[in-house]
Amino acid sequence: MPVNILMPALSPTMEKGNLAKWLKKEGDTIKSGDVLAEIETDKATMEVEAIDEGILARIVVPEGTSDVPVNDLIAIIASEGEDPKAIKAESGKAAPARKQEPAPAPEMPKAEPKAEPKSDAQPAPPAVAAPAAAAPAAPAASHDGDRVFASPLARRVASQAGIDISRVTGSGPHGRIVLADVEAAKSGAPLAAPAAAPAAGKPAPIAPPSDDKIKALFEPGSYEEVPHDNMRKVIARRLTEAKSTIPHFYLTMDCEIDALLKLRAEINAAAPHDKDGKPAYKVSVNDMVIKALALALARVPEANVSWTENAMLKHKHADVGVAVSIPGGLITPVVRQAETKSLSAISNEMKDFAARAKARKLKPEEYQGGSSAVSNLGMFGVKDFAAVINPPHATILAVGAGESRAVVKGGQVVAATVMSCTLSTDHRAVDGALGAELLAAFKRLIEKPMAMLV
Amino acid sequence: MAEAYDILIIGGGPGGYVCAIRAAQLGLKTAVVEREHLGGICLNWGCIPTKALLRTAEIFHYANRAKDYGLTLEGKMSFDPAAVVKRSRGVSGQLNAGVGFLMKKNKIDVIWGEASVTKPGEVKVSAPNKQAVLPQHPQPKGTLGEGTYQAKNIIVATGARPRVLPGIEPDGKLIWTYFEAMKPDTFPKSLIVMGSGAIGIEFASFYRTMGAEVTVVELLPQVLPVEDAEIAGLARKRFEKQGMKILTATKVTKVEKGADSVTATVEDDKGNKQTLKADRIISAVGVVGNIENLGLEKLGVKTDRGCVVIDGLGRTNVPGIYAIGDVAGPPMLAHKAEHEGVICVEAIKGLKPHPMDKLKIPGCTYCHPQIASVGLTEAKAKEAGYTVKVGRFPFVGNGKAIALGEPEGLVKTVFDAKTGRLLGAHMVGAEVTELIQGYVVAMNLETTEEELMHTVFPHPTLSEMMHESVLDAYGRAIHT
Numbered sequence: 001m002p003v004n005i006l007m008p009a010l011s012p013t014m015e016k017g018n019l020a021k022w023l024k025k026e027g028d029t030i031k032s033g034d035v036l037a038e039i040e041t042d043k044a045t046m047e048v049e050a051i052d053e054g055i056l057a058r059i060v061v062p063e064g065t066s067d068v069p070v071n072d073l074i075a076i077i078a079s080e081g082e083d084p085k086a087i088k089a090e091s092g093k094a095a096p097a098r099k100q101e102p103a104p105a106p107e108m109p110k111a112e113p114k115a116e117p118k119s120d121a122q123p124a125p126p127a128v129a130a131p132a133a134a135a136p137a138a139p140a141a142s143h144d145g146d147r148v149f150a151s152p153l154a155r156r157v158a159s160q161a162g163i164d165i166s167r168v169t170g171s172g173p174h175g176r177i178v179l180a181d182v183e184a185a186k187s188g189a190p191l192a193a194p195a196a197a198p199a200a201g202k203p204a205p206i207a208p209p210s211d212d213k214i215k216a217l218f219e220p221g222s223y224e225e226v227p228h229d230n231m232r233k234v235i236a237r238r239l240t241e242a243k244s245t246i247p248h249f250y251l252t253m254d255c256e257i258d259a260l261l262k263l264r265a266e267i268n269a270a271a272p273h274d275k276d277g278k279p280a281y282k283v284s285v286n287d288m289v290i291k292a293l294a295l296a297l298a299r300v301p302e303a304n305v306s307w308t309e310n311a312m313l314k315h316k317h318a319d320v321g322v323a324v325s326i327p328g329g330l331i332t333p334v335v336r337q338a339e340t341k342s343l344s345a346i347s348n349e350m351k352d353f354a355a356r357a358k359a360r361k362l363k364p365e366e367y368q369g370g371s372s373a374v375s376n377l378g379m380f381g382v383k384d385f386a387a388v389i390n391p392p393h394a395t396i397l398a399v400g401a402g403e404s405r406a407v408v409k410g411g412q413v414v415a416a417t418v419m420s421c422t423l424s425t426d427h428r429a430v431d432g433a434l435g436a437e438l439l440a441a442f443k444r445l446i447e448k449p450m451a452m453l454v
Numbered sequence: 455m456a457e458a459y460d461i462l463i464i465g466g467g468p469g470g471y472v473c474a475i476r477a478a479q480l481g482l483k484t485a486v487v488e489r490e491h492l493g494g495i496c497l498n499w500g501c502i503p504t505k506a507l508l509r510t511a512e513i514f515h516y517a518n519r520a521k522d523y524g525l526t527l528e529g530k531m532s533f534d535p536a537a538v539v540k541r542s543r544g545v546s547g548q549l550n551a552g553v554g555f556l557m558k559k560n561k562i563d564v565i566w567g568e569a570s571v572t573k574p575g576e577v578k579v580s581a582p583n584k585q586a587v588l589p590q591h592p593q594p595k596g597t598l599g600e601g602t603y604q605a606k607n608i609i610v611a612t613g614a615r616p617r618v619l620p621g622i623e624p625d626g627k628l629i630w631t632y633f634e635a636m637k638p639d640t641f642p643k644s645l646i647v648m649g650s651g652a653i654g655i656e657f658a659s660f661y662r663t664m665g666a667e668v669t670v671v672e673l674l675p676q677v678l679p680v681e682d683a684e685i686a687g688l689a690r691k692r693f694e695k696q697g698m699k700i701l702t703a704t705k706v707t708k709v710e711k712g713a714d715s716v717t718a719t720v721e722d723d724k725g726n727k728q729t730l731k732a733d734r735i736i737s738a739v740g741v742v743g744n745i746e747n748l749g750l751e752k753l754g755v756k757t758d759r760g761c762v763v764i765d766g767l768g769r770t771n772v773p774g775i776y777a778i779g780d781v782a783g784p785p786m787l788a789h790k791a792e793h794e795g796v797i798c799v800e801a802i803k804g805l806k807p808h809p810m811d812k813l814k815i816p817g818c819t820y821c822h823p824q825i826a827s828v829g830l831t832e833a834k835a836k837e838a839g840y841t842v843k844v845g846r847f848p849f850v851g852n853g854k855a856i857a858l859g860e861p862e863g864l865v866k867t868v869f870d871a872k873t874g875r876l877l878g879a880h881m882v883g884a885e886v887t888e889l890i891q892g893y894v895v896a897m898n899l900e901t902t903e904e905e906l907m908h909t910v911f912p913h914p915t916l917s918e919m920m921h922e923s924v925l926d927a928y929g930r931a932i933h934t
Contacts, residue, residue, distance in 0.1 A: 152900060153873060156874060179900050
């Protein structure tokens, strides 16, 4: 019996992923535990391991294919004694026609390694025949390729009215878009993306300028075109959503960190060394910022919240996300229950996160959730900046560089190491005074860092 | 003082008790006030016991046609009215007790008596002052009684009662309502039925099948006035073929009572008069909401033509006072009441239900042949400005229908030509009341003709006609 390899679900919510790379080729002998392929989701890259043994008879989904639905056939392994060639032919015919839509036209290039928004285009097995003249409505895919849940009638009426269904807000069960929502959009209800001044007559959905329009502004050949990878698309989508739906306001405080720097030096000097002479931990300023923010959230629990339309989620622990810059983007792993963890534990956890983030090996559950975050650009010499809130967080703390500044103390100008911190706050969840209380609690801890150790 | 209820429902009919169970599921402290019978008219004197009677009629009908199926029944088929009624009452009684059990299981307090709202948040319950219709099922055990009860939200679910025409007041002996028609000592030999809505036609069909001479008098030009004209026309032909006499566009102007008979004077829309004589006359000219003696006038709750005015979530104009079901307006159907009740409590709980969409409420009439429909009739769809595509498929083209010996009937579908939206579906024929739900689900999920065409219908079933009707609307029917 040939063994079908299906697109795995890497997280409970995963619906599709990109087949980044095949590590085996057709004809290769496969042992249980061999890594067959790498699958890329929003932010992580995961490996598909073989469970069965045999010969990789056929690769159904070529590498570089975007948006492969979970449980779609991606490859077939021939068991011992089976002729891989025979399987090839046979399963070519029997290749799962999971979708009833006609296959894309045969002349369509086989699996361009490019993620096109409309690519529900599962690359069709070549054996599947001609395109139907009238293709049934393709499942609407939103800009980022996520499935849009909408009734067939809602889809059809939206397309007749020229409304992008993915921008209609659904009011049906589980947010399903129903006819009433499309009718509302037709009669002027706001669409999900920011709308410009209402045009006369029927409000056309406002889309950002097309790619071609933007490209027309530049001399052909004067630029290189790099298609977006999933991470870029997710960053674009989430931050556009965050900045256009969350009412942000910003609070800035200067924190003196001389005491903190001194304590950090003492802590690190006290680290035990292993037999290779490596210290057991090396706490960074950022680690202390994470701890201070977590403790501040614990002390001002009203600010340790997430906004939902119907209720406020008041978190029982301070899960703090930390923006980690990685090649091609950034990711925000979450230090769970950071208020309960020691500085050395936080420090080591962050080192592990950073290393795995750079390799894109973080698991979705490691970067989802949290109630606040730290974004630190101090190491680049940035004095002060404001960060975009990463929902479901209610706040994010932007940390600038610690620099020697002249401060006035007791009427005297003296030098101190000062770090400016700006808290971006979701006004729906945290009001001004509450945000200020949180930031003040943070400042107290940063300036009197011994309090973090008790 | 006892703790206030989150929800107090006045009326334990299908609207009230379902609403109460949903409220209990949502964790709300709930009570139902009932004065006569849990399950309401539906379960005690309406939907359910009539289905029991009509089942008897159906079996009688088939038994009389045994020969058609190659069977021989020796002797003459006859019936015992007392036993027929007893079975019907038994069915009702079993379900009535079941509702009591459901209340207990869901920890819903049942308060026995007559309720009136003294002010928002407060209901006074006094002893029942309505003469119960007999025979009455036993009162459930463990009910609360007279007193003043506090409730954050009060839902009026008091249902409806037969409309009375002046001069033709039911007397319980010669002029019947559905109550008497459901428990006769003997079956009348001849019968006049005023009104050809679901209630009137079901009794007309039942008594005709049991052998009575039946005349149906309908004020409007069409029998089953809310149904699609084509479907109603086909039904009428079948009724007349069974020997039912049908007078449409005709009204009963006078009823004179004899010792054991009635003489009705009827007049058609052209002024032609005639008199009809019969053993009994059934008044089935609609129902009116039970809005009286509830304290609603004093609170300023808005009513219109005998019904409480509500929005799509059951809210009246007075905060904290809600209404659902028959008392909140047509269509006066048990399943409409149930769903309205669910929407109402979900909205109170802060969930976000969609308001009731009355176009998606199916209607079923269990006469022979059965009628079932949902959504807009062809005429109403055109009136609403739709360009329609209409599909039709006759029973005679369906294998299962032929095998059943039921080759008469029609499945009709009405689509919006522009969007492929299923606007309505209308059926007449065997078992159609069990079929209609397929279309209701389709409408509720907002399918277009395309999904319906791509749906696999099992063979051989009557449901294949539903597929064919859709195909026919788009010129693709197979078996025509």
